[in-house]
Amino acid sequence: MVEFVTENECGDAAVTEKQLEELKRVCERIMENEECDFDAEISLTFTDNEGIRAINREYRDIDRATDVLSFPMLDFENGEADAEFETENGLVLLGDIVISAERAREQARELNHSLRRELAFLTAHSMLHLLGYDHVDDAEGERAMIEKQDRALDELGISRDIPEF
DSSP states (O other), X not given: OEEEEEEEOSSSOOSOHHHHHHHHHHHHHHHHHTTOOSOEEEEEEEEXXXXXXXXXXXXXXXXXXXXXXXXXXXXXXXXXXXXXXXXXXXXXEEEEEEEEHHHHHHHHHHTTSOHHHHHHHHHHHHHHXXXXXXXXXXXXXXXXXXXXXXXXXXXXXXXXXXXXX
């Protein structure tokens, strides 16, 4: 099970309740496929390009907007977390996902698919980062992440031609 703590910094309705439920299913499927034996709490923030640029600059020293940022709470070695931080209700604090809803809309248009699909993809990608995967300067890690993202989205029927809700 996954619970979100959501924040909308966009000023508009970044996502609907239906979309949030689908993003929750994406997270749960990634965790299921990775054989995670815990329930998680994830902070999910929607912002715009300026907002994510400021976060990227502050935490990564990269002064540009991006589509998604992941901030894991746990370090994983060989698929095992080094520690667990549980909330009052017994959920593991897995980390933070920050999505630029503005950039997601742009990418959905550029890639000719729905915002629904783009948000699901970004969430799957970020979940893998929260679980210890990386692709920066790691071709093998990138291949693994692509395979795992595609598998989860395929299993949920979230294809490139899926329409909006």
